[in-house]
Amino acid sequence: MRFPALGPYGWNDRWEALLAEHPGCRPARVVRHDGVGLLLATPDGVVASLFSRRLDPAPTVGDWLATKGDDPAAVLPRTSLLRRRSSGSDTEQVLAANIDVVLLVCGADRPLKPGRIHRGTAVAHDAGARPVVVLTKAAVAGDAESMAMQVEEWSPGLEVLVTSALEGVGLDAVRALVRDHTVTMLGESGAGKSSLVNALIGEGTAATAAVREGDAKGRHTTTTRELHVVPTGGVLIDSPGIRSVGVWTDPDAVDATFADVDGLALECRFTNCGHDTEPGCAVVAAVTAGTLDPERLGTWRVLQREAEASTSRPPQREQRRRDE
Ligand SMILES: Nc1nc2c(ncn2[C@@H]2O[C@H](COP(=O)(O)OP(=O)(O)OP(=O)(O)O)[C@@H](O)[C@H]2O)c(=O)[nH]1
Ligand SMILES: [Mg+2]
Ligand SMILES: [Zn+2]
Known part of the structure; x- marks a missing residue:
């Protein structure tokens, strides 16, 4: 070569x-x-x-x-393109190209939000990338193990890694995931994305800053996306914190995220069932039977609408703006 x-x-x-x-x-x-x-x-x-x-x-x-x-x-022709709905202006924002894995980085020092995980998963699926949840600060905050179980409940089958960058917990699993791949991160400001970069590559690679006392909000320390080579193999892209992950995807990416809902929908009496008041709806039946979380169905509805709105709009050029 x-x-x-x-x-x-x-x-x-x-x-x-x-x-x-x-x-x-x-x-x-x-x-x-x-x-x-x-x-x-x-x-x-x-x-x-x-x-x-x-x-x-x-x-x-x-x-x-x-x-x-x-x-x-x-x-050169891309293998994948990670994009989201830009907050504020209702347009597509391109995040990164040729991505294999998207780390959905969540701090154990703040409450987990199911909508955030579902949206991040849909955005990753849209790019053809593999989503993996990374819980950070496990050694110093919260109860990461039960948070990991919570994610498993919300999104059956979604991989979850429990880490603590400064304390050296779970880093080998992250290294193994990054090896031979291009990996990027999505997560709120202060979640610990840059700290993970430093733990894998060396202190001082990326700037970090303490979160606010009280609500653990970050200070938007990272302002540009930057690709770093990891010594044990692979590349990791540090990204600015984002407050919300709007989806700008194909409705199929949403279906892939909600494979359980999608599978149930096959059993509905009507092929175009809206899973609302239609007779013979298998999705509503699953909610009634307690086998489908109504909140999960709610998130599915919201993301379906966002995805349909994005496909009905003509493609727009990438907007160059900060993430917030
Ligand atoms: N003890 C401990 N602190 C951590 C860990 N990960 C992050 N932190 C702390 O959390 C704060 C925020 O971490 P950053 O890595 O700057 O967060 P970020 O996600 O890059 O934030 P933005 O760049 O603003 O999006 C810093 O004070 C870090 O030291 C960890 O694993 N253990
Ligand atoms: Mg950062
Ligand atoms: Zn139905």
Whole structure:
């Protein structure tokens, strides 16, 4: 393989073959994107690129580029694109490209919110990425083990890792998950995303700051998405905290998140059943029988509506704004 220096960034035969379609070009991976320009991992090291050309699609963190001289010439076809509904403006916001795993990072020092987990799962499924819940600060706060059981109840089958970055708990499991993959994180400010980066890569890689006393709210310490190489293999993208994960997905991604509801719906008398007042509805029957959590059905409804609204809208260009 050419360009061994990019191996740690995930360069492989797939990308090599795609680059071959751009004669005379060299590869680079987008490490950071901060409005003004790109930080690129190239065969010669990490360089800043203040490019002027408009690329379509606009490059985002995690993208592989074909570069000519110092200039990005093309974005290589993505394996996945992580996106969400931007808070405030009702548009699609692109979060990262070529993602294999999405860590839904939740602090054990604050209450878990089922809607947040379901939304994060749907956003990951939409990108074709594997969602994994990471409970942080387990050694110092809350009761992480019962929180993990709570997640299992809300989302049967969803993987959960219990960690404590500063105390060195559960980190080998995170390392094993990141190895050979591109992994990004979704979570509230102060959840401990950057602390996890530092635990895996080395103290001082990413800035962290103490959460507020009382409600454990974070201070939005991380302001850009940045890709880091993990010494034990794989890359990890640190991200700013997000208050809400709006879904901007295909309704199929929501169905994949709620496989139980989707499976029940197959048994409804009507194929277009709204699971509301229709006779012979297997979903409502499951709620009545106590085998389906009504709150889970409620979240499913909300996400279905959001997903349907996003597919009925024409695609829009990525908005460049901060996460809040
Ligand atoms: N004791 C302990 N403290 C932790 C752990 N993880 C995070 N913290 C603390 O929680 C606070 C917030 O952590 P950060 O890593 O900055 O959180 P973040 O998710 O990156 O926050 P934003 O960048 O604002 O989105 C810091 O004071 C950390 O030291 C942990 O595993 N153990
Ligand atoms: Mg941070
Ligand atoms: Zn029904």
